[in-house]
Amino acid sequence: xxxxxxxxxxxxxxxxxxxxxxxxxxxxxxxxxxxxxxxxxxxxxxxxxxxxxxxxxxxxxxxxxxxxxxxxxxxxxxxxxxxxxxxxxxxxxxxxxxxxxxxxxxxxxxxxxxxxxxxxxxxxxxxxxxxxxxxxxxxxxxxxxxxxxxxxxxxxxxxxxxxxxxxxxxxxxxxxxxxxxxxxxxxxxxxxxxxxxxxxxxxxxxxxxxxxxxxxxxxxxxxxxxxxxxxxxxxxxxxxxxxxxxxxxxxxxxxxxxxxxxxxxxxxxxxxxxxxxxxxxxxxxxxxxxxxxxxxxxxxxxx
Amino acid sequence: xxxxxxxxxxxxxxxxxxxxxxxxxxxxxxxxxxxxxxxxxxxxxxxxxxxxxxxxxxxxxxxxxxxxxxxxxxxxxxxxxxxxxxxxxxxxxxxxxxxxxxxxxxxxxxxxxxxxxxxxxxxxxxxxxxxxxxxxxxxxxxxxxxxxxxxxxxxxxxxxxxxxxxxxxxxxxxxxxxxxxxxxxxxxxxxxxxxxxxxxxxxxxxxxxxxxxxxxxxxxxxxxxxxxxxxxxxxxxxxxxxxxxxxxxxxxxxxxxxxxxxxxxxxxxxxxxxxxxxxxxxxxxxxxxxxxxxxxxxxxxxx
Numbered sequence: 276x277x278x279x280x281x282x283x284x285x286x287x288x289x290x291x292x293x294x295x296x297x298x299x300x301x302x303x304x305x306x307x308x309x310x311x312x313x314x315x316x317x318x319x320x321x322x323x324x325x326x327x328x329x330x331x332x333x334x335x336x337x338x339x340x341x342x343x344x345x346x347x348x349x350x351x352x353x354x355x356x357x358x359x360x361x362x363x364x365x366x367x368x369x370x371x372x373x374x375x376x377x378x379x380x381x382x383x384x385x386x387x388x389x390x391x392x393x394x395x396x397x398x399x400x401x402x403x404x405x406x407x408x409x410x411x412x413x414x415x416x417x418x419x420x421x422x423x424x425x426x427x428x429x430x431x432x433x434x435x436x437x438x439x440x441x442x443x444x445x446x447x448x449x450x451x452x453x454x455x456x457x458x459x460x461x462x463x464x465x466x467x468x469x470x471x472x473x474x475x476x477x478x479x480x481x482x483x484x485x486x487x488x489x490x491x492x493x494x495x496x497x498x499x500x501x502x503x504x505x506x507x508x509x510x511x512x513x514x515x516x517x518x519x520x521x522x523x524x525x526x527x528x529x530x531x532x533x534x535x536x537x538x539x540x541x542x543x544x545x546x547x548x549x550x551x552x553x554x555x556x557x558x559x560x561x562x563x564x565x566x567x568x569x570x571x572x573x574x575x576x577x578x
Numbered sequence: 579x580x581x582x583x584x585x586x587x588x589x590x591x592x593x594x595x596x597x598x599x600x601x602x603x604x605x606x607x608x609x610x611x612x613x614x615x616x617x618x619x620x621x622x623x624x625x626x627x628x629x630x631x632x633x634x635x636x637x638x639x640x641x642x643x644x645x646x647x648x649x650x651x652x653x654x655x656x657x658x659x660x661x662x663x664x665x666x667x668x669x670x671x672x673x674x675x676x677x678x679x680x681x682x683x684x685x686x687x688x689x690x691x692x693x694x695x696x697x698x699x700x701x702x703x704x705x706x707x708x709x710x711x712x713x714x715x716x717x718x719x720x721x722x723x724x725x726x727x728x729x730x731x732x733x734x735x736x737x738x739x740x741x742x743x744x745x746x747x748x749x750x751x752x753x754x755x756x757x758x759x760x761x762x763x764x765x766x767x768x769x770x771x772x773x774x775x776x777x778x779x780x781x782x783x784x785x786x787x788x789x790x791x792x793x794x795x796x797x798x799x800x801x802x803x804x805x806x807x808x809x810x811x812x813x814x815x816x817x818x819x820x821x822x823x824x825x826x827x828x829x830x831x832x833x834x835x836x837x838x839x840x841x842x843x844x845x846x847x848x849x850x851x852x853x854x855x856x857x858x859x860x861x862x863x864x865x866x867x868x869x870x871x872x873x874x875x876x877x878x879x880x881x
Contacts, residue, residue: 318593
C-alpha cells in the first residue's frame with residue numbers, strides 16, 4: 276500500500292531562502308490529498324512534476340496567508356485547464372466565504388463541483404472515511420482557529436499466498452472467504468486454517484500534520500500511535516519566548532513531544548525566515564529524538 | 579532620469595513553462611511602482627534580488643486571479659517583516675473588500691497604513707501625480723472591469739551647463755532663475771539668454787500598460803505619444819476567434835495597434851499556456867512592427 280508524503284512548502288510566514296509557504300501532498304494508494312496550500316503551491320507542483328489534476332481532496336488547517344493563499348490560484352487553474360471532476364475541500368467555515376468572494380469578483384463559474392466541508396475547531400472529529408483512510412481533525416492551539424489532520428489507513432484483509440493457491444489449486448470462489456478468515460477444505464476433506472494460506476495484511480499506519488500550534492500537549496493523545504508526525508518547529512529553543520508569544524513551537528519542544536507520545540518518526544518544518552541554514556534545528560530536535568528529519572521541499576517520505 | 583521596467587510575470591491565466599502570472603516593476607527615479615501582482619510575485623522579487631520594501635505604490639488592473647492573487651501574500655509579508663511606511667494601492671473597488679476579508683479572517687492588523695484608492699473603469703482619469711510622474715487609467719475592454727495605466731514623466735527644468743557656471747562664476751542665487759528661463763546679466767552688464775547657459779531637459783516619456791483587453795482600438799488615442807507600450811498578446815493571430823471570445827489580443831493585433839498609433843517600442847506578454855516557445859509570437863508582431871520585444875521575466879527595459 277502506497278502511503279507517501281511530499282513536501283511542497285516548508286517556510287513559515289513568508290517565502291524566503293528558496294523556501295515556500297506550507298503545502299504537502301499525500302499519496303495514499305494513488306489517491307492524492309493536498310494539505311495546506313500556501314502561495315505558490317501550484318508553481319511548486321509544476322516544479323516537482325506533480326499533477327494538480329490528480330488532487331481530489333484538500334485540507335486547510337487555518338486562515339493565515341502562508342497556509343491558504345495559493346488555494347484561489349490552484350482552484351482557478353484547475354478550472355481554466357478544464358477540470359470537471361469534483362473536488363472536496365475541508366477548512367474553517369470562513370474559507371468558503373473568502374473563495375466565493377474571489378469567484379464572484381473574478382466572474383469565475385467553476386466548471387467542476389467544489390464540495391466545501393467546514394471543519395470544527397473545538398472538537399476532534401472524523402471528517403473523511405473511504406476505503407483507504409480515515410481522516411480526523413486535531414485541535415491545535417494557535418492565534419486563530421487551527422486544526423491539524425491525522426490520516427490513518429484502514430485495516431485491509433490478509434493477502435492470499437500465491438504458492439498455496441497454486442499448490443492446492445484453490446478455486447476462485449473460495450479465495451475471498453479465506454481472506455476473510457474462513458478455513459479452506461479441499462476435495463479430500465483436509466482443512467487448512469486461513470492463516471496458513473495467507474500473509475498478514477499491511478499494518479495500520481498513521482500520519483499526523485500539526486501546524487501551526489503552541490506546543491502545549493493538549494493534542495498529544497491523538498498522536499500516540501502515529502508512524503510519522505509532521506510538527507511545526509518554527510524556532511530554535513533559545514527563541515522559546517517568541518514561540519509562546521506567536522503560538523508556535525520550538526524544535527526541542529516538537530522532539531520532546533514526539534518522544535513522549537512514542538511516534539516512530541518526526542518531520543519538522545515551518546521554518547522561520549531567521550534560519551537560512553536548517554541544520555541547527557535538526558540537531559536540536561535529534562538531541563532529544565533521533566528519528567527526526569527536515570521537511571525539505573521536493574522530498575518524499577514513505578510512511 | 580531613471581525610467582525602467584522589470585518583468586516579474588508574463589504568463590496568462592496559469593503559471594506554466596517556468597512563467598509566472600502578470601506583474602511588472604517600474605522604477606521612476608528610484609521610486610518603485612508595482613503593476614499587477616499575480617500569485618508568486620513576492621517569490622519573483624526574491625528570485626531577481628528586488629526589494630519588496632521599496633514598493634510604495636501598487637496598481638491592480640482587474641480582479642482575474644492571475645493579476646492580483648499575489649497581493650494578499652505580498653502585503654502580509656510586508657507586514658510580517660515590520661514595514662511601517664504607508665503603501666498606496668490603486669484597483670477596482672471590490673479589491674478592498676477582498677483584502678479586508680482576508681485581513682479579518684487571518685486576524686491581521688497591518689503595521690503600516692494601506693491607502694486604498696478605487697479606480698473607475700468607465701472614464702480615463704489621472705489617479706496619481708507627483709514630482710516625477712503622472713499616472714492615468716486607460717479603459718480596457720475585458721470580461722470584467724479592467725483598467726490599464728499610463729505613466730508619463732513630468733516636465734523638468736533645463737540643467738545648468740557646468741562649464742558656463744564656472745567660466746562666468748554665476749552666483750548660486752541666480753542659478754535657479756536661469757533654469758526657469760530668466761536671462762543672466764553679469765557684473766559688466768552683459769546679458770546671456772537662459773538657453774545659452776543650459777542643456778535641454780530630458781524629454782517627457784510615457785509607458786503604457788494594457789492588459790487584459792480585446793484589441794478594439796477604443797483606447798488608442800491614449801497611446802499616441804507613448805515611448806514603450808506593454809500590450810498583452812495572449813494568442814497568435816490564427817487564434818483570433820478565441821482571442822475575441824475571451825476578450826484578449828493577438829500578437830498581430832498588438833503590433834498593428836502599436837504601428838497605427840506610432841508608439842516607439844512594443845513589449846508583448848501575457849502569453850497563453852499553449853506557447854512553450856515564444857518566438858512565433860515575437861515574429862508575428864515584428865512582421866508588422868519591427869520594434870517589438872518579448873516580456874521576458876527578470877529582464878529590464880529602459881524607457
